[in-house]
Amino acid sequence: MKRVFPAIALLFLVMSGFVASDTLRHVPNESFSTGEVLKYKVHYGPITAAEAVIDTSPTIQYVNGRPCYKATVYGKTTSSFDFFIKIRDTWQSYIDTAAILPQRSFRNIEEGNYRKRETVDFNHYTKTAAVEMKKRNKDKHTAAHKIPANVQDIVSGFYFLRTQNYDRLKVGEKITVKGFFDEEVFDMVVTYGGRETVSTKVGNIRAIKLVPKMPSNKLFKGEDAISVYLSDDNNKIPVLIQANMFVGSVKVDLYEYKNLKHKMYLAKN
Numbered sequence: 001m002k003r004v005f006p007a008i009a010l011l012f013l014v015m016s017g018f019v020a021s022d023t024l025r026h027v028p029n030e031s032f033s034t035g036e037v038l039k040y041k042v043h044y045g046p047i048t049a050a051e052a053v054i055d056t057s058p059t060i061q062y063v064n065g066r067p068c069y070k071a072t073v074y075g076k077t078t079s080s081f082d083f084f085i086k087i088r089d090t091w092q093s094y095i096d097t098a099a100i101l102p103q104r105s106f107r108n109i110e111e112g113n114y115r116k117r118e119t120v121d122f123n124h125y126t127k128t129a130a131v132e133m134k135k136r137n138k139d140k141h142t143a144a145h146k147i148p149a150n151v152q153d154i155v156s157g158f159y160f161l162r163t164q165n166y167d168r169l170k171v172g173e174k175i176t177v178k179g180f181f182d183e184e185v186f187d188m189v190v191t192y193g194g195r196e197t198v199s200t201k202v203g204n205i206r207a208i209k210l211v212p213k214m215p216s217n218k219l220f221k222g223e224d225a226i227s228v229y230l231s232d233d234n235n236k237i238p239v240l241i242q243a244n245m246f247v248g249s250v251k252v253d254l255y256e257y258k259n260l261k262h263k264m265y266l267a268k269n
Contacts, residue, residue, distance in 0.1 A: 024066075024099040024124055025150060031162040031236045032261055034058050034069065038237055039256040041201065042075075045248045049081045052252065054238075061094055063103035064123070068094040071155050087111045093155035099124070100160045105153040120153065120180070131183055147185060151178045157188055158228075162236040166192060166208050189213040191224070198229050198240045201255035203266040205239050206232040234262040 035058040042050035057070035073091040077084075092106040102122050109116040115136035122129050127149065133141040152160055157177055164175065171194040179188040193209030207229035214223045229240040237260065241252035257264070 024096065024101065026098050027100040027160070027163050029097075029100060029163045030234055030261070032056060032069075032159065034060060035259040036237075036261070037256075037258040038254060041253050041255050043251045043253065044081075047081070048078055049250075050075060050077045050087065052076075060097065063094045064121075066099075066103055067097045068103050069097060069159075070094055071159060073155055085112045091155050093153050093159075095156045095159055099150075100156065100163055101150060102153040102156040105155065122147070122151070122153075122180075124149070124151075129180055143183060145180070145183060145185075147180055148178045151180045151185065152188070154179070154181055158238065161190065161210065162230065164236075193227070195232055196229070197267045200239050201253050202239075202257070205229075205264075206267045207239055208232050208236065231264055233264055235260050235264055237264070 036056040038054040040052040052075045060067045061070045075089045077087045088110040090108040094104040105120045107118045118133045129145045129147045131143045169192040175190045177188040191211040198207045210228045225244045227242045230236040239254045243250040
């Protein structure tokens with residue numbers, strides 16, 4: 001009898017562990033999967049200033065015991081623009097395949113002489129984020145932060161927006177996503193702007209317009225300075241980003257894509 005009660009207690013602990021491990025939300029996703037590659041040209045006015053690539057690793061990764069998409073955004077200035085400022089940035093997110101939440105994020109920033117490496121490990125059960133950061137000529141910085149439920153990093157936040165059903169929204173309606181960036185929690189408020197046909201380097205594409213609210217800053221002209229266009233199909237890939245800045249305009253234009261989950265159709269002229 002003395003051996004029975006510890007065995008029952010152990011059984012309850014194991015069962016409670018299984019229950020706890022499955023308390024994350026579940027977000028239906030029919031828009032993306034492994035192996036997707038998207039390539040962009042970044043134009044500053046008439047100048048091609050940079051290139052960017054968004055890719056999803058062809059294999060599933062495991063972080064915190066959960067299967068994840070490994071999504072990576074690479075950005076670099078062109079050789080001609082390196083004269084002004086040389087940029088080589090990498091942003092990465094390990095996105096939970098079921099919850100579409102970041103389990104880990106990574107940034108390696110190289111912009112001129114500025115250097116920053118940051119890793120954030122998310123624990124969505126305890127609602128904490130552990131940050132490890134290193135800047136050039138500075139000691140390593142570590143910190144723990146409280147985070148709200150279903151918080152996103154920047155990269156996973158855009159993937160989450162690709163899972164949404166925009167047929168249910170009216171023009172002007174807003175989506176609010178909790179975000180965590182630079183060790184701060186913020187509200188990412190995105191306004192649905194309806195449907196448009198946009199011109200890209202791969203052709204004319206019927207698109208869903210989203211306008212993320214920008215905080216007051218010295219770069220962008222107003223809180224609605226950026227417009228993001230997702231393909232109006234089952235993929236919902238970013239096909240065009242336009243930004244109005246105080247010193248000109250920036251356009252991020254899709255020019256190549258591979259391994260989409262669904263066929264993408266170009267708009268008829």
